[in-house]
Amino acid sequence: MERNKRIVLLLTLFLSVNIFAQDRYWVVFSDKNNSPYSLQNPEQFLSSKSLQRRTEQNYPLDSTDLPINPQYLNLIKPYGQILFTSKWFNAACIVTDSLNAGQIAQIQKVDTVYRIFNAHVTQKKINKFTNITKTLDYGIAAKQIQMLKGDFLHQLGYLGNKTIAVIDAGFNNTDSIDVFGSLRSENRILSTYNAVLQNTDVYSFANHGTQVLSIITADIPGQMTGTAPKAKVHLLISEDMTGEQIIEEYYFVRTLEYADSAGVEVFNTSLGYTTFDDSTQNHTYNDLNGKTAINSIACSLAVQKGMLPVLSAGNSGANPWHFIGTPADAINSITVGAVDENEFHAPFSSYGPAADGRIKPEVCALGALATVANPDNSIGVGSGTSFSAPVICGLTACLWEAFPEKTNLEIREAIIKSAHLYNNPNDSMGYGIPDFKIAYQLLRNDIATQNTSQLLDFSFNNNQLEILLYYNDDNPLVFKIYDLSGKILWEKEITLLQKGELYFFNELINPLSSGVYVFSVNGNKKLSKKFIVVK
Template sequence: MKQVVSILIFLLFLLLSASLFAQGKEKVWVVFSDKPSGYFDPVEYFDPHSVQRRVRQGLPLYDETDLPVSVDYIRRVEEVAGRVKNVSRWLNAVTVHAGRKEQQELSRLPFVASIEPVMHLTTSSLKAFPQEFPWSGKEGKLAKQQLALMEGEVFDSLGIDGRGVRIALFDAGFPGVDYHPLFAHIREEGRIVATHDFVKGTDDVFSGNVHGTMVLSCIAGMNSEWTLGLATGAEFLLARTEQWGEPFSEEVNWVCAMEWADRHGVDIINSSLGYTYHRYFPDEMNGRIAMVSRAATLAARKGILVVNAMGNAGASRWEILGAPADADSILSVGGVDPYTGRHMAFSSFGPSADGRLKPNVCAPARAAAAGRRKVKAAYGTSFSAPLVTGFAACVMQMHPEWNNMELLHAMERSGHLYPYYDYAHGYGIPQASYFSRKKEDRMTSFTILANEESLAVKIREIPPDSTEKIPSYLYYHIASPGGLLKKYAVIEVSDSIPLVISLKALNPDDFLRVYYRGQIRCLSAENSDL
């Protein structure tokens, strides 16, 4: 029956889209130039948890972006273009379906700053890989490995589970969360604080695509047999923003969900959404063009940590990250193989178009997650992001005095490669020992030899594979003085001198940075002093 209803909704959507197209109408943002002053009580409007977040971080209880949009402006837009579909306080904008004539008339209104198209994402780019694979019997090993890579046992030994932290998830549905055994501990303690379906306009999110259920399990899934995520004690806001099966998904729902989550007291937002080549171009992935990226940056200014997947376009023609992973001041997460720690081919690459480091960190992009009936292996950066979100919630519980940017930068420093970075791994996989001060000092594992012609890395001892949590690879990059990478690579170490670089290939002001087995060395091309 549900399938029949979904098909009917899908057909209705196609008919409506065709009708609007035939009329020459498109959905657009109408952005206003100002907001009227008036009464606004933040304590009345916001959830107490939202007020506490602002107070804790020394932020004002509200700013102009929190004020309501002018009712008079909305009325005058509707006189020109018909019913307003969505209203955004943060962007001071509304959406309507408008043809060219209506758009021209709207643009002439004295309070209209701009008319911008609503961007769309074809759902095929979201589902770049199968969401779940058949039961293999090896999921238990995978579940342990995805947490061990982040040293989840450290948090467990300290009794840290994200308690008191409120996390919002934006996804395509959460079927089964209302009865699945892996979420019983959350339901029984009443830790699903609020829900909303931005596709249908209801509060029932327990239908739709199972992807959201799988993502939630990588943050907090747990029963007597399995522990799939680190933040098993956190609170949750569940927002359905996408309807996979539609030909297009809109960024509008994501923006509206962001404002909804802020009002309901969110601390961390997890999103696996990415807008790429269907309306945007690579040089626009700078955090300032896409509405979702602008909204993500606004959320960061309000003390919210946004964690977004880099995307699964690494092996496609697009190749790079999408919006809002390009946003400034958010944590963008790349995907690695859980058994090697190396970049998985489908994980999108950085940097942002304006040269900022992306991804910031990485995590397993092959993970054990809750299927409809069993725990199954799933692929995609959609699962890297929630693993990092659970980690961040644990750190937030340990350090409630930190603001969101202090947390973000600490997460970066905890990366197992830090201060080495590249555009596939970022600073590496976050390590819990960084926050417990239990990180072990390692002996010098390599040296860099320099002569008049070349730089060479010499390994002191090659460990047997069985002694390492993941194989020991050598990472290196060549960077300009401003930090932009000219080259980076990962090398499997099989002999004592795995890397030799000719000085002719380097500019005098270039830097070589090398990571191997917890040790970092940096060398200038014109100076052999380490």
């Protein structure tokens, strides 16, 4: 049996090497005519989660949702091995040579054929993610959350209970290290997929995705807590670490279509592309218009299907390239730059605008010496927009959890409008550092136009009083707890409040004996009265 296993492993290795020793071409078909699939029966090719996401946000199905006509795929099968397909682009990636590619181009239902992987160019083995600088006993990653007022959402109980895809180079030891203990025990890793190898192996490659994921889902109180510690995740690989070729943008398309079918709501990628081992594939700045690079177009298509992309701006700010890469130029994405702990632009963070003049990046978060978990079970710091994007991604999930009835574009708009440079954006920080408390307030537009204060939420457990209110008074607020005879047992006056703002209060009071009590809030007038039952 062991000998048979070795033979299978050697055969798999041989086939993988053989595939990677050949060119790969992108074959675009002319249409989807006479397809056995129909938009009237979407359950045949879309998951219930994907359909639900579209329905909730009122995004219609269109022809890009239809799979490729199987008859068209059969036409090209004799000329090579089909690695994967894209229904969004009505195309297939095929392993073949230039002679067969020429034959494929003559097929009536084929529109375009071009090479996306050159097996004959020298592959430069690179490590794009050399970000970690040192390891330290840091404790909870408070700065990167509090800078954006993400703790406000956490205090309200919004911990990112949404479905997130992280698209990266690998997630080494994510299946074993401590910071992901609850992620694993609560079965919140929903799936894994490796688009490069066309299998589910993601835990044996690269440290980078592990570090990115930790910023979102780490959950060791007192050591490190992520921005969305209760998120459900799909872990996807589209980056080939053996070199840099434009086929990786096509692998990325494959992971997005996978994410769509899996019902993903928010996705994060720290991957970006500008130049390649084969210089004929290089992008120019003019390509960064959201409509040229296939991975950027795919991000925009994902938005039209109800997902929200959170993308790293890139680390070329101090390099000759200077600008963002792809897919950071995607239309209607949230592209994220980096700042330091003093909220200044980090020099390495790539600049905008997009080639068509759109503001890029949209927002910024802590990316210089951000707290990350490492595959060796240590907690350290790293620098790069790779680490500012997941800060935003996780908090975006928390905000959307608070307002599940909102669309992806409404969530995006609130985040952008909350940023401190919204009225004066620039090419280094975009609209600036978002404030998720303000974003929450913007989405609560039912209270933003009110001219009186309102008690929005109230709880009392184990002598802990938690209050969320909208303040729009001229007088200080007074909190009181009294018994049924009217005797005041606890009282607190809150001053120096700013009108038109949301406030969250957390108060620990002296223990109350068993009985029924009354809690009241007074401003210009009595705002609310709540009963407290202590057993």
